[in-house]
Amino acid sequence: MAEQEASGLQVLLQTLQSSLDRESILAILQLLGDLLSVGTDRRIRYMISKGGSEALLRTLVDTARTASPDYVILLPLFRLLAKVGLRDKKFGQKALELEALDVTLILARKNLCHSQNLLHCLWALRVFASSVTTGAMLGINGAMELLLKVITPYTQKHTQVIRTAAEVLAALLKSKSNSRRAVNRSYVPRLLRLHQDWHSHDTAHSFVPIRRALLLCLKHIAKLRSGREAFLAAQGMEILFSIIQNCLDDQSLEPVISIVLQILRQCYPKSPLPLLTTSSTYSFPVPGIVTSEAPRVLTEEDYEDDSEEEEDKDSDSEDVKEEDDDLETDVNKLSSKPGLDRPEEELMQYKAMCLELSCSFEELESKPGDDLNSDETEYANHHHIPTAASPKGLFLNKDQISGGQEKEVLVQNSLLSRVKMGRSSIHLTSKRGPGMNSYRNVHSNDPGIDSSGSDVSDIQASFLEDAGDMDAISCPRISASFSNSTKTRETAEFIDQLLQTHLKPMVFHDPYLYMAKARRTRSVADFTMMAFPDFWGHCPPLSAQPMLQRKCGVQRIKILEDVRRLIQPSDIINKVVFSLDEPWPLQDTASDCLQFFSAFESGNLRKAIQVREFEYDLLVNADVNSTQHQQWFYFKVSGMRAAVPYRFNIINCEKPNSQFNYGMQLTLYSVKEALLGRPTWVRTGYDICYYKNHYRQRTAGAGAASGKCYYTLTFAVIFPHAEDACYLAYHYPYTYSALMTHLDILGKSVNRKQVYFRQEVLCQTLGGNSCPLVTITAMPESDRADHLEQFRQRPYQVITARVHPGESNASWVMKGTLEFLVSSDPVARLLRENFIFKIIPMLNPDGVINGNHRCSLRGEDLNRQWLSPSAHLQPTIYHAKGLLHYLGSIGRRPTVFCDFHGHSQKKNVFLYGCSIKETLWQAEATVGTSNLSEDVSYRTLPKILDKLAPAFTMSSCSFLVEKSRASTARVVVWREMGVSRSYTMESSYCGCNQGPYQGLQFGTGELEEMGAMFCLGLLVLELKSGSCSHQLLTRAAALLNAEEESLDFYLQRQLLICLLPKSLMALLHSKWTPKDPLPWVGVVTAEPRKEINFRLLSFEMDFKEEYFGNWKT
């Protein structure tokens, strides 16, 4: 049948070309038309493959070249050409070769007054022009002039012809040579006038396609610099801006609006950032650094970007593209283990960091706690050891502070009771909206008013009035003395008074200790002030805040407001009100503008420009010794009015997209709120969006990315009080001084008889700060030899965090981990008794201190330095790696290595691990790998966390090894140290789109909980392992049993399912004797034993299925 059809078609096509008989040509055209009018594209493509395009084009040329062309043939022929040409990618080229362009143009010219014939010619031209080369050829032959004759001002006649002509013209202008010709022949003002005319007359929007086609012509021309210049000269910005102003809300004009916005963005004159240099304000003399480049004089050439295609997507897809070509496909690189990166004898220095392996118990007892110099500062001894799992609202009551005995954590507060989905009470309040601590104006749709004003009378008014001055608190470095200056003494007294009057004790925080720690912290700019929130402390809000609902079209409105600066500059102030770069004081406090400040730890505001009365452009500092990585921000604002929406634009962001487009809000801390008893960072801001702006990077010689784009983060804030001091940040800040304070308090709060907690210095950083290393385990049961042996044989777990300073979420997760591990939660106790935790909570203290987003003081990403770190250049990485090497060299490599990070593009919490097989499968590079064996146990921990932790999801986990990640902690620890469970744990800056926290943004409480859940995951991982001791299994079982009364049935099942059948079966078959109660069975006695086993087995099946289901074929 197909063959018959084929030969039949070929005969038809041949006859069409050779026949001179009018009737048979018409018959064939009729037949072809019938053939193609039914059926699918496949038929057309089939005809193309059999030479259909050529046959039709030849017939066209032959027919058109006669003295009086026969339109009875030509019209059906053009219709066929238009249909076939649409599907034939080489159609333009074929038409060019067969000289069909000229004849069609000639026919069109002849038919300027005959609209039906003309329309048919235009259809053919439209398909010819789909090839840029053919389009250029048509341009040379005068097609554009012809089309402009056809495109008349507004009329209601022959609109189909006009529309098609405009579409052909737009297609022709995709060719740069045509665009250039169009500029030279002053088409830009003509097209603008035409569009204006159609726009003003077409009030019923009947001819939107014509208006759109005219705009498309302008858009293509505007890709050329000369085109943009012509557009600006013709007042294009003003014309299109006024057009769009009046029709933004008209849905039927959407096709027009989106192109207008693209043109406005494209033509907005590109300029460098309003900075003398993009190099960081701070530079630090470190070894081996290349001096930053001097700015050079710029020309417009620097901003030429002809290839740039600006799209006005109201960014709705947040899928992050995975790049397969980044996958490591070299099996040798994946599976070979490189040698040691340093002389072996060097490893011995780390013996001193593993005192738990060598010291006798007595020595430990007599020399307790940390090896760091202890602080003179006195502060309350915290006997109570709360956990991250404790109920929120972390104020201690008086009994707890005044030295009550450590109590067993109540079962219902223990971590187990908060396991995923086990307890609906965890999030009962959370979906109802922001809690009482969250200022009411955070909603996009409800900017609200100063809601807390009525509370003010409760507090001594004088303190609240002072909030503006209470901003950053002076904190002289240790060399300076308080008594040297009356001002500092007054400040100190003032602070004392404030603390006594207003501060409620906060768990694991102490302002005096913080001040002492901050004094020791060394910053490049020599900060002498502390930010109030870091000093005073933060309590998580009582409930999580929902994500912000994005208002439709908000990005367009913001972009148009930016364009308005150019077009209607009358209300533009453009006054620099804050700058790190200007030596003179800029802020005059008398004026009505906001005051800014950020010279404190982790602060990084560089410049603030008042744009309009209540709008400010802000620039954040680049990482020290770098010209880039602007994303993190943290600064203070004061001098605000009440109930006024202020708009802020951070105009030098660098990442191409952000969770700020998908429901994330920034964080705000109000000093007045803190003094009113609500010392809380809350999510705030509305009308938030993140988009590419008109600023471009200076091109600065070789190596620099030329024409790099910047992005604007814009948000509006209504401050909770007038004349307040408020702090705004990218995410909940967590400074180095906060960590040092926290570690000290942790160390002093542990029950030394039970908890072995040692804090020491891993190394000094380039900036002269100590990088802390923490060891946590349980004290040996006694000093008996077998107990000491058990103590020393505990497997290691190594956890690190905050190598990227902007990822403060990682520190909050780490805070949760640390607090949980020293807590009296029964799970924590089991963990301590079975593992030794080596924790480096902040791998990049210098970056954190100096307000960097990504880098160290050398301006380099420390998580790309693990392959060959240098002791002098990347000391924290060098020694972290050294410690891991040492553990490996004595046969004690960790069971799990995990580096905590923050993720700016995705939601939830998830792990990245390493798998050779999954990487090769993903890259479809599986040749010769069939006998490669790989233990799949790297998937177990994420599977467990998926079951346990509310914020965690397996679905975002990935186990691929990318070439670009070859020098990260995860990949190096996996390859060089052979730790198969080597992970990066990523926590979203935003929140969750699954599980119990779905639709909520993370608060610090949720992040801390994740840190604790990670620990629980480690315990379950051990319970599931074949090597798990009978004793641990029994104790874990007892724990579950003890919780029985408080755990609901569903939760019991969740936990039950977490326990690997292997261990349970082993227990059932070998170790379990009828005398021992079998606790797991106990909790589900309602069900017959058989069914339990069946469930467990089917769980194992699922596990495997999911695993193998991931193999792509």
Ligand SMILES: [Zn+2]
């Ligand atoms: Zn990171």
